[in-house]
Amino acid sequence: MANPADRLYTAEHEWILLAPGAELPAEPVRVGLTTFALDALGDVVYVDLPEVGATVTAGDACGEVESTKSVSDLYSPATGVVAEVNQAIVDDPALIAADPYDGGWLFTVTPQETAKLLTAEEYEALIA
């Protein structure tokens, strides 16, 4: 499945809703998981997200995603303060895979700086 070109990606299979080439915005932006990550994980049954108000660091683990068989760390694509978490996916983790690039977002962060991020094209070359 195509990864939307309107955002950037990490090598750890997260997306962050930052337009390629644009300045970092002052408002919080959404972070989510790619279909490639979700396909590899299997059905997600539990998500541990950072708390609202916590500072996350680009490239560092900030939570966990569990499937029936495995646990994966969630890495933050950006350094900044967490503004909101998606309670809907905490309550029903199946919503993540149902709509990974929109309604299945995980949390929002007000980005101060980012990890090395990839365009959709670069990310798809990485997972090809």
Place this chain on the structure above:
Amino acid sequence: MSTPRPTPLHDVHSAHGARLTDFAGWHMPLKYTSELAEHEAVRTTAGLFDLSHMGEIRLYGPQAGAALDHALVGRLSAIAVGRAKYSLLCDESGGILDDLVTYRLDEDEYLVIANASNTAVVLEALTARVQDFDVEITDETAQTALLAVQGPASQAIVQQLVGTDEERAAIAGLRYYACMPAQLAGLTVLLARTGYTGEDGFEVYIGADQAVPLWQALQSATEAAGGRLAGLACRDTLRLEAGMPLYGNELSLQTTPYAAGLGRVVQLGKPFVGQEALAQAAEKTPERVLTGLTGTGRRAARAGHPVLNAAGQTVGVITSGALSPTLGHPIALAYIDPAAIDPTGEGQSLQVDVRGTLLPFDVTPYPFYKRS
């Protein structure tokens, strides 16, 4: 590592979009779509599995039963023709080499089913142990496919593949842990009412060269009944809910049948390899016993996580754990120091160290799930 072996159904799995994984040296379907949907299908209707990685070892000869009585912890000579028995292959010190299902096909003929990861070990041990008996032993793993239909609709599904009322009645009359020769979709099979999911179900043994047409017939009937193709991912959560041990997790050379809660399958009143050690082990309380745990919330304990008592002392370790898809809460099996457990076995509060976070778990008798 060598390249994983394909089962006779490999191309069928690929054509149905299976995610394949290397399991015990075989290229096996992990899942086709969603392992949770596959799990639910087995609990509510049916799932169709390819289990052709399992080992099939045939023993034939006048002393086949006596040879197995010597080789395994159970009394296989005592089971009737057409019945199956769960048993263990132990070493001299009583450690478990494998857990096995053995079918008695005829007076002089048995079929031993080994775990894929242990087939070579089982073949070697059985060959050595039966050499003084009048019996021939053959490894038929490569020539045999094993398909399983598991779930409450499985009887109706298998009945779809026969043409007469008499055959349908024979399928309905086949008891749990029994087997019979049958013709399904015109193909000659060994049909057994066995499984590893905690549901009613059938395991069907067939020549590898006929696996594809049997699969196609079973798939059509399964999907028509509302069931699904199912992979090994859901098989693991199904067996854990049913409290069935998995070799490599709950069972190992370091585990005796008594520690694993399988003392009932050991027949100490006959000579067999490991009898002396197991007779001694039977007299003692094991240092650790396999114990069921349930948690609250949604965070699973996983194999290797330490189990602690209320005072924070380590009293055991998790061997298998998952968020139970059927029950909705975490379930786990763990080896725990029996001194740390209330003798009533219920309501004992322990903690599991889940990657640095201590979460409460209660001692709970298993199986966690029983079909109604």
